[in-house]
Amino acid sequence: MLEDDFGREVSGVRVSLTDRCNFDCVYCHNEGLGDTRGPMEAQDDELTADTIVAFLEVAAEFGVDSVKFTGGEPMLREDLEEIVRRAPNEMEVSMTTNGTFLPGRAPDLVDAGLERVNVSQDALDSEAFAELTQSGAYDRVLEGVEAALDAGLKPVKLNMVVFEPTAGYVPKMVDHVAENPGLQLQLIEYMPELAGHPEWAIDIQRVHDWLEDRADTVEHREMHDRKRYWIHSSEETAESAGTTTSLAASDGGVRTEPVNNQNSGMVEIVDPVGNENFCANCHRVRLTHDGFLKGCLNRNDDLRDIGTTKESMRAAFRETVDTRVPYYGEYMVETEDGEWEINDDYIDTDGDRAPYEYSE
Ligand SMILES: Nc1nc2c(ncn2[C@@H]2O[C@H](COP(=O)(O)OP(=O)(O)OP(=O)(O)O)[C@@H](O)[C@H]2O)c(=O)[nH]1
Ligand SMILES: C[S@@+](CC[C@H](N)C(=O)[O-])C[C@H]1O[C@@H](n2cnc3c(N)ncnc32)[C@H](O)[C@@H]1O
Ligand code: SF4
Numbered sequence: 001m002l003e004d005d006f007g008r009e010v011s012g013v014r015v016s017l018t019d020r021c022n023f024d025c026v027y028c029h030n031e032g033l034g035d036t037r038g039p040m041e042a043q044d045d046e047l048t049a050d051t052i053v054a055f056l057e058v059a060a061e062f063g064v065d066s067v068k069f070t071g072g073e074p075m076l077r078e079d080l081e082e083i084v085r086r087a088p089n090e091m092e093v094s095m096t097t098n099g100t101f102l103p104g105r106a107p108d109l110v111d112a113g114l115e116r117v118n119v120s121q122d123a124l125d126s127e128a129f130a131e132l133t134q135s136g137a138y139d140r141v142l143e144g145v146e147a148a149l150d151a152g153l154k155p156v157k158l159n160m161v162v163f164e165p166t167a168g169y170v171p172k173m174v175d176h177v178a179e180n181p182g183l184q185l186q187l188i189e190y191m192p193e194l195a196g197h198p199e200w201a202i203d204i205q206r207v208h209d210w211l212e213d214r215a216d217t218v219e220h221r222e223m224h225d226r227k228r229y230w231i232h233s234s235e236e237t238a239e240s241a242g243t244t245t246s247l248a249a250s251d252g253g254v255r256t257e258p259v260n261n262q263n264s265g266m267v268e269i270v271d272p273v274g275n276e277n278f279c280a281n282c283h284r285v286r287l288t289h290d291g292f293l294k295g296c297l298n299r300n301d302d303l304r305d306i307g308t309t310k311e312s313m314r315a316a317f318r319e320t321v322d323t324r325v326p327y328y329g330e331y332m333v334e335t336e337d338g339e340w341e342i343n344d345d346y347i348d349t350d351g352d353r354a355p356y357e358y359s360e
């Protein structure tokens, strides 16, 4: 595996298949690709299936063992099944989706080799969901989760962005996964770096503390040093729930069995904002829908063109790893006042492409 100057091996790639989306979530960072708004039809700048597969083969040569397909909405790609089918066998293949296109397509994706899916669901309430996603597709998303479970993609991870408008739904979502063994929950701290609106953020430590009180077991995942809490349903008594223990989790795959009892659900917190430890344990690079590698989700100044040949892809991959740095703690440094500012060493970094743009 290739390793950067900060001792971080690159074990995973995240491939944005498109920057288009059928939702318009108020918080969307779109994996650093700018606005999702625009035409729904396939655009000329999107990488072809052949180029994506060639890139994955190059990544596999470098020992990368997992790929996550994302977007925009990756299921807007009609050739998704083909791309999944042609991904190198040695890679774990997963996807993050808004879930609306899973009904009808989940079985074919599993047949093609999809091993895991994360579905974004920020609330258990159709009105709140409509406000957050600017869509009326709540029921369709629930159907999508069911379709994924029926197709054998168990457990399905629900992604919930935690910020002012959703914080009140956290307890209900935690109970939801504790009561449904097929589900797990990922609470994602709202990231304002690209999406703006820092005033929407909440103190994620409060969520950690609350989960710690309720957890039977707490694990640390190697990736990003993320914490995972195994939670019993609030209907149960503390006695039947078991005692709290702390374990080191093996990374990569998602644990499928609860630790202490049958009604225990897994809740993982993704808390990158201002978190040097998170960035120090970051093992992923990203490929944009239009063919640029980036070493960090939050950066737009280091975009590197992969070109069209395996040789140019190898060179771009090596250079991306050689130059990637932890965002918090190296690219952004903390001032004495506790503010974050760009390290002077990186002020003049220039990518191969103009930065992607966001508007209000
Ligand atoms: N800043 C930052 N945010 C991340 C990173 N990885 C994930 N996230 C955030 O978490 C969101 C959801 O990530 P997913 O792609 O669904 O899954 P994941 O948790 O990274 O991966 P798995 O647990 O392996 O499925 C991303 O869109 C980001 O908002 C990262 O490396 N850096
Ligand atoms: C950009 S979406 C792409 C995949 C797909 N469209 C979806 O929504 O699942 C990937 C994930 O990023 C999360 N996300 C988007 N903007 C975010 C932000 N500003 N802060 C934290 N997470 C965010 C979404 O909730 C989603 O789970
Ligand atoms: S569904 Fe995903 S890509 Fe689309 S707007 Fe929402 S978070 Fe962004």
Ligand code: SF4
Pocket (backbone or CB within 6 Å): 224, 272, 278, 279, 280, 282, 283, 295, 296, 297, 298, 325, 326, 327, 328
């Ligand atoms: S280095 Fe960038 S991509 Fe990696 S964890 Fe930090 S913010 Fe996320």
